[in-house]
Amino acid sequence: xxxxxxxxxxxxxxxxxxxxxxxxxxxxxxxxxxxxxxxxxxxxxxxxxxxxxxxxxxxxxxxxxxxxxxxxxxxxxxxxxxxxxxxxxxxxxxxxxxxxxxxxxxxxxxxxxxxxxxxxxxxxxxxxxxxxxxxxxxxxxxxxxxxxxxxxxxxxxxxxxxxxxxxxxxxxxxxxxxxxxxxxxxxxxxxxxxxxxxxxxxxxxxxxxxxxxxxxxxxxxxxxxxxxxxxxxxxxxxxxxxxxxxxxxxxxxxxxxxxxxxxxxxxxxxxxxxxxxxxxxxxxxxxxxxxxxxxxxxxxxxxxxxxxxxxxxxxxxxxxxxxxxxxxxxxxxxxxxxxxxxxxxxxxxxxxxxxxxxxxxxxxxxxxxxxxxxxxxxxxxxxxxxxxxxxxxxxxxxxxxxxxxxxxxxxxxxxxx
Amino acid sequence: xxxxxxxxxxxxxxxxxxxxxxxxxxxxxxxxxxxxxxxxxxxxxxxxxxxxxxxxxxxxxxxxxxxxxxxxxxxxxxxxxxxxxxxxxxxxxxxxxxxxxxxxxxxxxxxxxxxxxxxxxxxxxxxxxxxxxxxxxxxxxxxxxxxxxxxxxxxxxxxxxxxxxxxxxxxxxxxxxxxxxxxxxxxxxxxxxxxxxxxxxxxxxxxxxxxxxxxxxxxxxxxxxxxxxxxxxxxxxxxxxxxxxxxxxxxxxxxxxxxxxxxxxxxxxxxxxxxxxxxxxxxxxxxxxxxxxxxxxxxxxxxxxxx
Numbered sequence: 001x002x003x004x005x006x007x008x009x010x011x012x013x014x015x016x017x018x019x020x021x022x023x024x025x026x027x028x029x030x031x032x033x034x035x036x037x038x039x040x041x042x043x044x045x046x047x048x049x050x051x052x053x054x055x056x057x058x059x060x061x062x063x064x065x066x067x068x069x070x071x072x073x074x075x076x077x078x079x080x081x082x083x084x085x086x087x088x089x090x091x092x093x094x095x096x097x098x099x100x101x102x103x104x105x106x107x108x109x110x111x112x113x114x115x116x117x118x119x120x121x122x123x124x125x126x127x128x129x130x131x132x133x134x135x136x137x138x139x140x141x142x143x144x145x146x147x148x149x150x151x152x153x154x155x156x157x158x159x160x161x162x163x164x165x166x167x168x169x170x171x172x173x174x175x176x177x178x179x180x181x182x183x184x185x186x187x188x189x190x191x192x193x194x195x196x197x198x199x200x201x202x203x204x205x206x207x208x209x210x211x212x213x214x215x216x217x218x219x220x221x222x223x224x225x226x227x228x229x230x231x232x233x234x235x236x237x238x239x240x241x242x243x244x245x246x247x248x249x250x251x252x253x254x255x256x257x258x259x260x261x262x263x264x265x266x267x268x269x270x271x272x273x274x275x276x277x278x279x280x281x282x283x284x285x286x287x288x289x290x291x292x293x294x295x296x297x298x299x300x301x302x303x304x305x306x307x308x309x310x311x312x313x314x315x316x317x318x319x320x321x322x323x324x325x326x327x328x329x330x331x332x333x334x335x336x337x338x339x340x341x342x343x344x345x346x347x348x349x350x351x352x353x354x355x356x357x358x359x360x361x362x363x364x365x366x367x368x369x370x371x372x373x374x375x376x377x378x379x380x381x382x383x384x385x386x387x388x389x390x391x392x393x394x395x396x397x398x399x400x401x402x403x404x405x406x407x408x409x410x411x412x413x414x415x416x417x
Numbered sequence: 418x419x420x421x422x423x424x425x426x427x428x429x430x431x432x433x434x435x436x437x438x439x440x441x442x443x444x445x446x447x448x449x450x451x452x453x454x455x456x457x458x459x460x461x462x463x464x465x466x467x468x469x470x471x472x473x474x475x476x477x478x479x480x481x482x483x484x485x486x487x488x489x490x491x492x493x494x495x496x497x498x499x500x501x502x503x504x505x506x507x508x509x510x511x512x513x514x515x516x517x518x519x520x521x522x523x524x525x526x527x528x529x530x531x532x533x534x535x536x537x538x539x540x541x542x543x544x545x546x547x548x549x550x551x552x553x554x555x556x557x558x559x560x561x562x563x564x565x566x567x568x569x570x571x572x573x574x575x576x577x578x579x580x581x582x583x584x585x586x587x588x589x590x591x592x593x594x595x596x597x598x599x600x601x602x603x604x605x606x607x608x609x610x611x612x613x614x615x616x617x618x619x620x621x622x623x624x625x626x627x628x629x630x631x632x633x634x635x636x637x638x639x640x641x642x643x644x645x646x647x648x649x650x651x652x653x654x655x656x657x658x659x660x661x662x663x664x665x666x667x668x669x670x671x672x673x674x675x676x677x678x679x680x681x682x683x684x685x686x687x688x689x690x691x692x693x694x695x696x697x698x699x700x701x702x703x704x705x706x707x708x709x710x711x712x713x714x715x716x717x718x719x720x721x722x723x724x
């Protein structure tokens with residue numbers, strides 16, 4: 001069961017939303033409804049589910065309804081129609097006090113303009129949620145201090161918000177939202193008001209915290225780079241409609257329509273694509289394979305290099321066609337004598353941006369290994385370049401060839417191009 | 418009952434009156450508001466006179482206490498107390514010294530006792546204004562309909578010539594200080610209500626939304642967020658109320674308020690310009706003191722300014 005389930009959610013702003021709802025349900029466009037009825041359509045037929053512990057980013061330009069969407073989740077804005085359930089419980093059926101209880105116990109929220117209480121100290125701000133819950137003062141302070149330290153603001157607990165910089169204020173906002181230990185974190189353009197460098201810093205902070213905390217985070221942003229960086233999944237809204245939901249890699253490599261395509265055109269693919277998404281898996285050569293057999297397999301696969309693994313499929317190194325031929329001449333029985341660990345190795349979640357220099361410096365393809373050195377795949381330089389250029393389909397099982405190749409056949413180059 | 422019968426007679430007369438077009442306004446059409454008001458007031462006093470007496474006694478008791486203690490204290494101690502409050506509010510040496518000097522000048526005018534009497538009346542009138550004005554202001558801020566209903570009443574209270582409501586006040590409380598305090602209250606409460614309403618409405622909507630997002634109840638939001646953040650505007654309201662009250666001091670003396678206003682009135686009656694001037698200057702000094710103190714507190718509570 002999904003943590004948060006949203007079905008056919010509509011929000012129409014104006015004096016008589018329910019009359020206008022009929023037009024919206026028939027699919028009348030937003031502009032037409034506005035000119036005909038004077039009502040603004042905030043959200044149209046949004047259905048999505050958000051899994052527990054995932055960072056779900058809702059992305060769109062201003063006026064697309066993303067802030068309305070996040071406020072529907074905790075009912076700061078009342079949806080006009082549709083269903084929202086959290087842990088299987090119908091949120092829209094709750095009465096006012098039950099909604100308040102839900103907000104107190106399950107949700108924390110971080111705001112674009114911080115929205116700190118200017119008359120309270122950092123400590124009082126962070127402890128506010130507990131204060132509202134009626135937690136005793138000592139416990140309140142202790143827990144608030146813990147979170148102040150966790151966001152790196154130790155020593156500032158008695159400062160007032162207006163004495164802090166923007167980045168620090170938003171750390172207070174984050175600590176305030178986390179202090180009640182909510183399961184769900186709602187972040188409304190939380191980093192948009194910050195300078196680019198500070199924003200980056202706060203994104204790292206959030207990623208770091210999330211690794212420990214495993215909250216269900218709904219993060220609103222208008223910045224695609226931020227969305228792709230933070231999101232486990234990204235939803236793209238346009239004019240109150242849901243255009244696409246998918247992992248960052250799906251969004252970048254497989255945009256649903258021209259709108260999304262235009263968005264992702266300028267995105268830095270190197271920051272989104274990981275080694276896992278562009279690597280190719282070749283047949284491995286067990287260490288006891290005879291050099292002759294190895295050469296045969298490489299020739300059949302049109303490869304100049306073979307990846308050698310031991311009996312437990314652990315990576316041992318690579319062997320080139322030339323080396324295999326030499327071993328055949330020397331009459332060796334296995335690859336023990338020729339295998340070399342000269343290719344660079346990386347983890348599957350390494351971003352393209354972090355392996356570019358590795359790929360440029362190394363004559364050999366990069367080998368992708370998991371935590372226990374099991375072989376996952378290979379990244380040739382041409383695969384890295386095509387992925388960067390955005391021309392290849394990631395699932396295309398093209399063959400990387402390298403300068404050392406003995407068997408550089410026409411088919412080989414064709415597939416790689 | 419007689420209100421109902423008189424209303425129906427008037428309506429009947431009014432309807433028949435419209436049958437004839439004449440130069441004179443049809444006599445039957447006139448509204449006898451005068452008579453209604455007077456008979457209404459009479460029945461109020463007749464039926465609830467005891468309540469007015471109790472209120473009168475309570476306020477008089479309080480006034481005597483405050484006036485008594487202000488007059489019992491030695492002049493220099495009073496000055497010291499006021500200077501300390503001013504220092505606490507503003508942390509300004511110059512303000513403290515200036516206030517002390519102007520209070521000494523009042524003493525030199527031989528107006529010390531009258532100033533203390535006026536101060537006592539101001540304190541009580543302002544306290545009543547604050548205690549009644551702030552809750553009404555909060556109520557007004559809670560809904561736009563209540564605001565729409567109260568606003569014209571406040572407009573009326575502020576534009577109605579002040580002599581007009583001196584009459585009913587005397588009717589209820591008789592001549593004297595309590596009547597004066599109520600006259601001052603009616604004059605001073607509109608700005609208090611308006612500025613409370615304004616202050617609460619001006620509180621940053623995002624901050625209120627944040628409190629809501631954490632599940633705060635309406636009263637938690639009111640006491641923990643709205644009122645503290647509205648405090649600078651609220652204190653501006655107190656400040657305005659005090660200024661209004663001082664402006665009423667002379668007029669209130671016409672219905673028996675003692676103090677500086679009475680001195681001005683005596684100067685007016687005797688054609689004694691000097692006497693009026695001295696008392697007038699003392700009122701100005703009092704106004705400056707109370708204004709600076711409340712304004713300084715307002716500034717200190719304004720968190721939107723950088724600390």
